[in-house]
Amino acid sequence: MNIHNAKVNIIRAAGVDGRFGTERSGENGRNEKLSKRSAELSATMAAPRPKPLKLGTSIQASFGDPEDPDYIFEIAVNGQKSNMAVSLSTNAIKLYSPETGAYVGDCLGHTSTISGISFPDPNSPMLLLSSSADGTIRTWDIRNRKEVAAIRHPTPGSEIWNFSVGGITNQVAAGGDSQVLIWDWRTRNLMSELDELHTEAVTQVHYHPAKRELLFTASVDGLINIIDTSQSLKPEDLQYDTLSVGTSIGKIGFYGRYSQMLWCLTHIETLSVWDLEEKMQAAEFKETRTNASFKWGLDNVNYLIDCFSPSGTDDLWLAAGNNDGAMGFFPTSFPKPVHPSVPSLGVFGEVGCVLEGGHQGVVRTVWLSQNLDTEQSLFAWTGGEDGRLCSWSRSGAVEHGRSWVSNNLVMKKGSSSKTRHSPY
Template identity: 25%
Template structure:
């Protein structure tokens, strides 16, 4: 297991402090209950909850199909729960369960993705280096992808840290831990069940996030412990030609997401391991927004940045972006969101009352306004909005459109 995954595993396995210890640490809101209600105008409540296990397991990652009708939850045991979601009622129903990976060594899930537009095909990545394809209508795995040593003269790490599939479900890209001063991006062809190639020179430390663009199957963003965000044109076989942009976050990258503003410009955002948030225009390279941990802590109206937990950045239907954040204080009781309204401005957005755990991952459906969270108490929660307020928009600086490339992809 890589150093980054070991850190995450140990942090999650640590016993939560008791109430006396929490009082010594100290944390509280920076304003009154009345002021909170006035500032966080959107109110969310738990619509439904499901416990993934009676054992001490926690939810590492979540994924939803394109229609937001099926939710997959990957557990710390490498098992996976799959639920049907009635979006209208906000209710979860058990659908399927995939057993933990049978391995002599400890194995953890490092990602789950539905493969295509439907709710049936799902790919699961595990830290032992495998990506497994399942058809939920059939029994057993349908395919398995792993690095082949025939492609290069030297071996790559056996441990995989992250993966993603592209927009048309044809290509899988896997990130690895550091090996001999390099980290690897491995590409697999899903239909032909073969390895396509790899990039191995753009990151010098463990790859922590791999994200394909939601519409462009060739556009790939990768992040690493080395602090770099790299943008690739993945149809290029040569790594030097494929690398189109590089951003230095001056931190360690934890999570990447793609966004598109109202002017149809692609934005890539980053959450760092220190809880900072940064976003960039993927083509022109301009910094769109940058907020340090204390900035977001203050925006959710909490006092102690040491307890702060930045969970995710989500797209809104109007092109805006909001950040979901909470605290580790009192077992994650505080869960709130803020809207990114400019390069250096955050506005209070929503308050999620009744949270029971430290949240590790989240999903948001802009059409229905439903939020799904999973975390360290092993609970999958569906949140619904109590009011019909419109989500705040994003910064609307006008930018010119670039011409699309006419190069043909080789796959």
């Protein structure tokens, strides 16, 4: 991987022989890999800081009080890369072309904070799902921007904070206020309501991309539970394992050639890595923001955004930013733990690439393009609390980004009162 071009791909791993990983090398192989990774990291840290990527387009996706603008929560792109959905703090979802940034229309219906959006089925690229604190998971046909189905929390007034589609029987799982709920996606019937897994709000639910029967749930209570949904979903018969993070969990995800590793970002801005085969913590990154700040030439890193993995590798990159709207991608590294109860100390390499000059505040979400095989290719879209959508290209990288705001791509609505709060 060329660090300075930051050719980063999101991967969708496939399992082999029903296990997380099948290429288990011996101790010599591990040592060789560690030595190679250490050499690569040393070379990275010795290299000069790369120039920021070029800002291609900046769209003012939402309008509000200039002192307290509406802002962007999340970006999702369908498998064909023909449509991009963007959730806003106005409880609306806007649709754009990821190639041109052209505005397509709105999906309107949610009455409270939108907590998640996804194009879950690659065979149905025109179906968008969204969850909300209004207690619903809605399915939209983006061709006409109409709601075509909805799942509702069985308890009126209850909130839904995350959802995932998976399982071996087309399940939809959702996290609520200390509850995990599972529906049959085809019939919309509630299959299970689990009240004993967590004691506080469930912030993340994810089906494993390779072992699709495994459902991972994470919570403000600091626990990650791993549920085998191929077995009985009755609370008294439930089979699950637990990983204890120890602090409120904001976001989790999978990485590695076989998605055999799990990364975890917390609400106190820390990063940890877990080995799913061994069911143990593999690494912790202490003083995450401070140590990442040493690896770029800008102001201090203030917050963590997301994690990404280059396709076909076991490498992990952290996306983090500062309050002025700049963000960077930091490579991570850690040795194999010497003891199961003692995680390794993780370190960051020199920032791989910098996105600077597009946003004027906190960056909330990043979508990375997989089509990065040419210098002209789109690198990423980002969205933030300034209400802006920014596209980034690797072509003609310059030291200072330039942006323009197009008011004719969206219809400006009248101002309305709102309560600004995080969906997580």
